[in-house]
Amino acid sequence: MSTEDRRSRRTRRLLRDALVALALERGYANVKVEDITERADLGRATFYKHYADKDALLSQVVSDLLEELHARLLPLVPASSVGFTGKPVLEMFRHALEERDLYRVILRGEGDGRALREFMDARTAAAAKVFQARADYRGVSPRIDIEVLARAWVGEQTAVMRWWLEADQPELSPEEITGMLHDLSLRGRHWANGFDGDPADG
Template identity: 35%
Template sequence: MSQNSPSTDLRVRRTRKLLRDALVALIAERGFEALKVADIADRAMINRATFYRHYRDKHDLLAHCMDDAFEELKARMRPPESDGGALDHGAPLANSEAMLAHVAENADFYRVMLSEDGAGTFVSRLRTYLRESSAERWQVVATYAAADPLMPPDLILHFVASAYIGAIVWWVAHDCPGSAAQMASHLFTLTMQGPYRAFGLQPPHESNYS
C-alpha cells in the first residue's frame, strides 16, 4: 500500500490529532514548560518513536498546533477590500463573528493557549495577526475617507488587538456565553464606540477635563 494512500493519510491525521489534544490537555494540567515528550505520548497512547515520526520535540508540536489554528482562522476572514467602489462596512463585524465562531469551536485550545500556563508565543502571534489585519482594514478605509489620526496609528492598532485578546480571554474563561454574533456586537461597540457607550452613558467631551 502506498504511503500516500487515503488510509495512511487518515492514520496520520488521527495520530496528530491525538498528540495535539494530549498537548492541550496537559498544558492545562501542568503548564507547557513542565511537559516532556514522554508525557504527551503517554496521554495520546502512542509510543515515543511514533511521536518523533511526526514532530521533532514538544516545541515543534506546539508550533504546528498554532500554525493550524491561524490557518483555520485566516481561512474564515473576509479580505479588507471594497466592493464596486464602495467600502464594505459590514466586513469588520462579519470578521469578528467569524473569528469568535472559530474561538468557540476551539474553546479548550484558546483557553489553554491564552492562560498563564500556556505559550506566550501564541499571545504574541495572535496580537500581531490582529494588529496586521486591522492595519490592512484601515488602509482600505483611508482610501475612501480622508483622516488625520489624533494619535500614532500603531498605538490604535495595538490597543484594538489587545482589547480583542482580553475579551477572548474573558469569553473562553466563562465558557463562551451567548453567540459569536452577540460577542462580535459587544466588541464592535467597545472598540468603535467605547466603554462609556457600552455602559449606556454619553461619552464625556475632552474639554470637560481640560
Template identity: 55%
Template sequence: MPQVDDRRTRRTRSALRRALVELSLERGYANLRVDEISERADVGRATFYAHFRDKQALYDDVVAALLAELKERLTPEVRETGGFTGRPLVALFQHALDNRDAYRVVLRGDGDGRALTRLRDDLSEATLRTFERRVEEQGLEPRLDLRVVARAWVGEQVAVLTWWLEEEAAPIPLEEVAGMLADLSRFGRMWATGVDPTGASSSE
C-alpha cells in the same frame, strides 16, 4: 499506499495535538513530558519523534494549524466594504468557541508566551491592513497612527476573548459579546459608560 500514509499521518498529528492541549489544561504545559503526550495520544515515543523534534515543536504545530484555520475563516470577512460591519469579530469568536481548549492554552501564555504573541501579531497585521484599505477607499485622514489603533483594537479583543473562554459557560452569547466590542469600537468608552459628548450623564 501514499494516501493511506497521508491519512495515518494526519490522524497521528491530530491525536498528538489534541493530547498536548488536553494535558496542558490539566497539568500545565511546562510540566509535560513527551512520554505523557505519546501515551495520551496512544502512540509510541518513536512515533512522536518521527513527527516532532520535541514538545515545543508540537506546540508550534498546534498554533500554526490554529492560525491557518483562523486566517481562512477571517479572509472573506476582512474584505468587507461599505464600513465597519463587525463580521470579522463574530468569525473570530466563533472560531475560538469551536477550538476553545486550544485557544485557552494559547491565551494563557503557555510555551513562554510565543504563541500568544504570534496570535496578537497576526491579528494586528490583518487589522492594520483592513484599516489601511478602508482609509484609502474612503479617502480618510487618520487622526492616530493606525499601527496603534490596530494594536489597541486587537488588545481589547484578546482580553475579552480570554475572559469569555475561561468561564465554564460563555457569560454572554457570542453574537452579543461581539456586538458589544463592535459598538465599543464605533462609539468609544465614554459612550459605553453612559457619558455623552457634552459630558452629561445619559441618565440626565
C-alpha cells in the same frame, strides 16, 4: 487522500489533542513528550517522526489554528476594508468557541508566551492591513499610528475573549459579545459608560 496521509493527519490530531489537554491540566511547562505520547497512546518514535520537541508541536498547532482562522476570515475582508461590519470579529469568536481549549492554552500564554505572541502578531498584522485599506478607501488619514491602533483593537478583543472562554459556561453568545465590541468601537468608552455629550465635560 492516501492511507498514509490519513494516518499522519490522525497522528498529528492525537498529539495536538493530548498536548492541549495536558497543558490545561498541568501547565505547559510541566508537560513532557512522554506525557503527550502516553495520553495519545502513541510511541515516542512516532512523535519524533513528526516533531523535534513539544515546542515544535505547539508551534505547529498554533500555525494550523491561524491558517484555519485566516481561511474563515478571508471572505469577509473585502467588506471590512470598506466599512466596519463586525463580521470578522463574530467569526473569530465563533471559531474560538469551537476550538475553546486550544484558544485557552494560547491566550493563557502557555509556552513562555510564544503561542500568544504569534497569535497576537498575526491578528495585529491582519487588522492593520484592514484598517489601512479602510482609511484609503474613505480618503482619510488615521489619527493614531496604525500599528498602535491595531494592537489596541486586537488586545481588547483577546482580553475579552480570554475572560469569555475561561467561564465554565459562557453567559454571552458570540453574537452578543461581538455586538458589544462593535458598539464600543463605533461609539467609544464614554458612550459605553452611559454618558452623553462631550467627554471633556464629564
